[in-house]
Amino acid sequence: xxxxxxxxxxxxxxxxxxxxxxxxxxxxxxxxxxxxxxxxxxxxxxxxxxxxxxxxxxxxxxxxxxxxxxxxxxxxxxxxxxxxxxxxxxxxxxxxxxxxxxxxxxxxx
Numbered sequence: 463x464x465x466x467x468x469x470x471x472x473x474x475x476x477x478x479x480x481x482x483x484x485x486x487x488x489x490x491x492x493x494x495x496x497x498x499x500x501x502x503x504x505x506x507x508x509x510x511x512x513x514x515x516x517x518x519x520x521x522x523x524x525x526x527x528x529x530x531x532x533x534x535x536x537x538x539x540x541x542x543x544x545x546x547x548x549x550x551x552x553x554x555x556x557x558x559x560x561x562x563x564x565x566x567x568x569x570x571x
Contacts, residue, residue, distance in 0.1 A: 547557045 547560075550556050
């Protein structure tokens, strides 16, 4: 009995020429994108993110409110409502009804 050898095609590994070309292209693209970013923009983004928690909200202690009032951060509230509405699976019916009622309440007051 003779044994037959099976030939198995193996995918190209990153160490092969094709993988190196792809890696080189990606690194070049990353370098080019980094060169296009204004360093002042990165500094401004870092400054804007300082003091925010992991969810991107300012801690409540940093927002001042008069005695007897609760400090409300409009952006934080908006983001919370957006996350709540995005999690619903009713094809936007709840969001539409909420918007309608809020608009109606705003015109009454």
